Amino acid sequence: MKKLAIIGLGLIGGSLSLDMKRLFPELVRVGFDANPDHLRLAQENGLIESAATESDLMDADWVVVSVPVNVACGLLESLLHRVGENTLVLDVGSTKADVCRMVKHHPRRAQFLATHPIAGTEFSGPTAAIHSLFQGKTQMICEADHTRDDLRTAALQVFALLGMRVAYMTPEEHDKHIAYVSHLSHISSFMLGKTVLEIEKSEKNIFDMAGSGFGSTVRLAKSSPAMWTPIFIQNKTNVLTALDEYIDNLKTFRNKIETENYEALYKDMEDTNHIKQILKGIYNEE
Amino acid sequence: MKKLAIIGLGLIGGSLSLDMKRLFPELVRVGFDANPDHLRLAQENGLIESAATESDLMDADWVVVSVPVNVACGLLESLLHRVGENTLVLDVGSTKADVCRMVKHHPRRAQFLATHPIAGTEFSGPTAAIHSLFQGKTQMICEADHTRDDLRTAALQVFALLGMRVAYMTPEEHDKHIAYVSHLSHISSFMLGKTVLEIEKSEKNIFDMAGSGFGSTVRLAKSSPAMWTPIFIQNKTNVLTALDEYIDNLKTFRNKIETENYEALYKDMEDTNHIKQILKGIYNEE
Numbered sequence A, B: 001m002k003k004l005a006i007i008g009l010g011l012i013g014g015s016l017s018l019d020m021k022r023l024f025p026e027l028v029r030v031g032f033d034a035n036p037d038h039l040r041l042a043q044e045n046g047l048i049e050s051a052a053t054e055s056d057l058m059d060a061d062w063v064v065v066s067v068p069v070n071v072a073c074g075l076l077e078s079l080l081h082r083v084g085e086n087t088l089v090l091d092v093g094s095t096k097a098d099v100c101r102m103v104k105h106h107p108r109r110a111q112f113l114a115t116h117p118i119a120g121t122e123f124s125g126p127t128a129a130i131h132s133l134f135q136g137k138t139q140m141i142c143e144a145d146h147t148r149d150d151l152r153t154a155a156l157q158v159f160a161l162l163g164m165r166v167a168y169m170t171p172e173e174h175d176k177h178i179a180y181v182s183h184l185s186h187i188s189s190f191m192l193g194k195t196v197l198e199i200e201k202s203e204k205n206i207f208d209m210a211g212s213g214f215g216s217t218v219r220l221a222k223s224s225p226a227m228w229t230p231i232f233i234q235n236k237t238n239v240l241t242a243l244d245e246y247i248d249n250l251k252t253f254r255n256k257i258e259t260e261n262y263e264a265l266y267k268d269m270e271d272t273n274h275i276k277q278i279l280k281g282i283y284n285e286e
Helices: A011-023 A036-044 A054-059 A069-082 A097-103 A149-161 A171-202 A212-222 A225-234 A236-258 A262-272 A275-283 B011-023 B036-044 B054-059 B069-082 B097-103 B149-161 B171-202 B212-222 B225-234 B236-258 B262-272 B275-283
Strands: A003-007 A028-032 A062-065 A088-091 A112-118 A138-142 A165-169 B003-007 B028-032 B062-065 B088-091 B112-117 B138-142 B165-169
Touching (some): A003 A011, A003 A054, A054 A069, A069 A097, A069 A225, A097 A112, A097 A171, A112 A149, A112 A171, A149 A165, A165 A171, A171 B171, A171 B212, A171 B236, A212 B212, A212 B275, A236 A262, A236 B171, A262 B225, A275 B212, B003 B054, B011 B149, B028 B036, B069 B088, B097 B112, B149 B165, B225 B236
Parallel strands (some): A088 A112, B003 B028, B088 B112, B138 B165
Antiparallel strands (some): B112 B138
């Protein structure tokens, strides 16, 4: 690998750039960001060597599209026409159905790989980029067989070098499942933060009483609105289904509190404690 | 301090016992737990020297009531009659109004101190007890002036030695605020866990896609039903108010997704990002 172009120098694009330089010390990394401050910071912090030019798209091995999902869908059609014949374009967004539909009939579909590294944090922008972000994380790949064999094989080798576990899924399955295990968590956390901030306006010092549990549940409410707004809209159908189920569960639990139904409340929580075993499997927790 | 009696050998009672032995090496620690396995484990793990007898209540400096809040309310009336004249009885429960009402006219009210150390985790039982749990944490104290001066002063000295910051509040204020910054987080997390476990029954391998954000938001769903069921019921009025506001916020957000109201969704999340500054203040986060 000789040249890497990163479009969108945030947490994912920036962190990938850092790791790629470690894997390939001779790599030339160029980048673009719609925010001039982010482009400058990315250079100052060593995420890229220089700003990307049109000719970089032609001879880059990879062009990584790590921008909000609506922006990605808007630029892929044109971008795929502007890259070299052996360039692979990867997107890393948190929704996959729209972007796969967008490129479905593109003459250069075979030069595109739809990925979703499950490696986000609540931080964003070039200053959030860190080394080894992808180590031990899952790389979701959709429609892998639509990508040219040589380009996909090379990409899989790099994902392995990054320490990633690869999983395959259709875009539709991906978007349905990710609505539950990621998008819903973000909404739950944002609305929890909103609810507590609202009451805090009239009740001062309420945060004196906040413990580590509160911090944990509202952590995702620090996430970027520019990233998350288009995700919720693109994945609307699945997100609404998950959110409606969540609201129904909250209402049912609410009614059990109102009627002081000790046994039913106890059983709901006891059944949900089963999440311990699952989290243990995912995170190797104690 | 010569003798400490702990009723309820779980995370809070057990951790307190560990720290007290460090502060007062000559301390004799006795304990009781309704679960015989927990009593045995507490002895094996060095949380107490032996099981408490009736006479221990008479000469203990402190009797710490660290049991579920409904159990605490049930035993305090009798317990206060059975302790020595210079024994302080402390409760550490997550609700304060009911317990303060319960002891309000007790002839030995002055030997009782209502506290809530904001130091819980999602773990419970004697094996969850850890050293230095209270270091840097907030100790909420309600109706401090109802406790005898000498007993309160001695208790405050111990809290300082434990590294705790003390804050004072009425029981009603405490229960209102804690509904927002603790009880609501637990419900939000339990119901998120329930929602995802339900869909997982029909959709296998969904947890392959779970990232650190999911783990963070469902962490509290590992908490003990025996502890939390009575908390939600005792603090019903405040919990229902907070929960109804939360459900309303979720519904409003849901409708903004359905109508693809980009600007409104963005603004909701941007406004809630303000939680960053608050979490920074609480946890000294970056």
